[in-house]
Amino acid sequence: MSRTYPGRMDETNGAATAWADCVHCGEPTEYPETTRGATLCPVCEWQEGQRLACSG
Numbered sequence: 001m002s003r004t005y006p007g008r009m010d011e012t013n014g015a016a017t018a019w020a021d022c023v024h025c026g027e028p029t030e031y032p033e034t035t036r037g038a039t040l041c042p043v044c045e046w047q048e049g050q051r052l053a054c055s056g
């Protein structure tokens with residue numbers, strides 16, 4: 001029972017997707033580079049949501 005788990009390299013089916021960088025911290029986001037507007041990584045997106053939720 002010592003089978004190593006293979007990397008999940010097949011998810012994108014070989015299509016190289018260029019991910020946009022986060023406009024806040026420069027980390028890669030979950031959005032493709034073709035996404036319009038400001039792209040945020042999950043972390044900054046969450047923080048942005050917190051800020052909006054707690055504004056005031």
Ligand SMILES: [Zn+2]
Pocket residue numbers: 022023024025026027040041042043044045
């Ligand atoms: Zn970020």
